[in-house]
Amino acid sequence: MAKKPDLDDYRVPYFDGKKFKPFNLASVDTAAKPFSLGTKDQDRVRLSELNAALDQLQEKLHAQRSQRVLLILQGMDTSGKDGTIRGVFHDVDPLGLRIVPFKAPSEREAAHDFLWRVHSQVPAAGEFAIFNRSQYEDVLVPRVLKQIDQEECERRYRQIREFEAMLAENGTTIVKCFLHISKDEQRARLQARIDNPEKHWKFDPSDLEARKLWDDYRQAYQDALGATSTQIAPWFVIPADSKTHRNVMVAELMARTLQGLKLEYPPAKESLKGIKVE
Amino acid sequence: MAKKPDLDDYRVPYFDGKKFKPFNLASVDTAAKPFSLGTKDQDRVRLSELNAALDQLQEKLHAQRSQRVLLILQGMDTSGKDGTIRGVFHDVDPLGLRIVPFKAPSEREAAHDFLWRVHSQVPAAGEFAIFNRSQYEDVLVPRVLKQIDQEECERRYRQIREFEAMLAENGTTIVKCFLHISKDEQRARLQARIDNPEKHWKFDPSDLEARKLWDDYRQAYQDALGATSTQIAPWFVIPADSKTHRNVMVAELMARTLQGLKLEYPPAKESLKGIKVE
Known part of the structure; x- marks a missing residue:
């Protein structure tokens, strides 16, 4: 019998404080469906269950009003960031979810350090926030376009690690997903938009x-x-050529994460006992 | 045969520029269900249809990226503002909806004019924003608690009218709903929370x-x-003792409003014709 898939098999090894371990994206097959139950119909049923579970968990997070949860979604164009948000969090109370898209920085944003616009959007106590793109754009785009050199890039990796550690130390649970698609899959998705x-x-x-x-x-x-997968803010590589599988896997990951927080409704208030509203 | 209910029958008469017309909340029965189709099951089916229609309309609003839509929800405690957002906009892409709750002002907010924190949250082009409470709190709470006098209150009414007119002139469609419950219904809802x-x-x-x-x-x-129901930002009184009816009515209102915007997907781009992605 096949080994039950483990989310941690898709976790990027933690940065060890000096040099990041060799990590090869090619080691993860974009077309894999490790969390599929078999057929697409079975996966849709599972996704519905997870949608509902996430709704319940989020309500407790909100009721408890002490912990903060941040999901960061990154991926190549067309990798399905928007679709993941919709597919995974469809049943979560829209009041309980804050979705923050980061586009190319505005003039005012660019006039600050790259973490400035991000910091202002992190979740408050009891909030679940999703970053659709994030601070990571600033170690991707400027690097590829050669606007920053290797030294500056390494500095930003460190700044990001320290920033995320600070958030975690102040009660934020951070999960980061890289939606992993193949170059062929991107071609097909771009072509579909053109056609x-x-x-x-x-x-x-x-x-x-x-x-x-x-x-x-x-x-x-x-x-x-x-360089930025850490115990308090791990990266997961999500095989994302299959949209249904992608959604199931991200939903499993977030359900596990929220379950790990031991969320409970706050205790009943003794002072309310027996009160009759006039 | 009964007259088909008309949303405009529940619109507060427009302020005429000098003195507001006599308007009596008691003229609207909180328990009325003018938009009910008969049974709760029928209403739920209708609500599902409207949920889906609002999803489609919002996608066009987003695609077109020119118009802005703002729904303001107000009502007594327990009147169902949260429930309305969830019940009416359940199927709208969470990416397309921005929900802004306004609580008691923070120290920093209170140090500005009362429209300051509101202005920073108005919808951008292509956005649908919902204010869960709003600038109206500042002509309700301080007035009841006698922190402002009648003159200041009238001044704020005018400032709100002018602010909303400015938003409308700049392309924002504004709809305001007052969720109308009876004092008995509030007692039952508060008691349920206590029990x-x-x-x-x-x-x-x-x-x-x-x-x-x-x-x-x-x-x-x-x-x-x-004092603030105007052609560009009308108030509607929603009978809200019945939650299902309340949701159907708000959904009908928002569907009608969005349909009235003649939203269309932007025209196909000729320049994309025949492009093959490499």
């Missing part, structure tokens, strides 16, 4: 430019993941 | 204090609604 005029609004011609730099972006991701 | 220890975290003892001032709050609402 369907109703999807043209989703198509950004600069995606074709970025695609030409696929290998550079991939290397930049591999290095960044290796 | 269920798992719901104690939702119970705020200050709600009982506010309940003692029910008549004052009701008068403050009535005056504020009358």
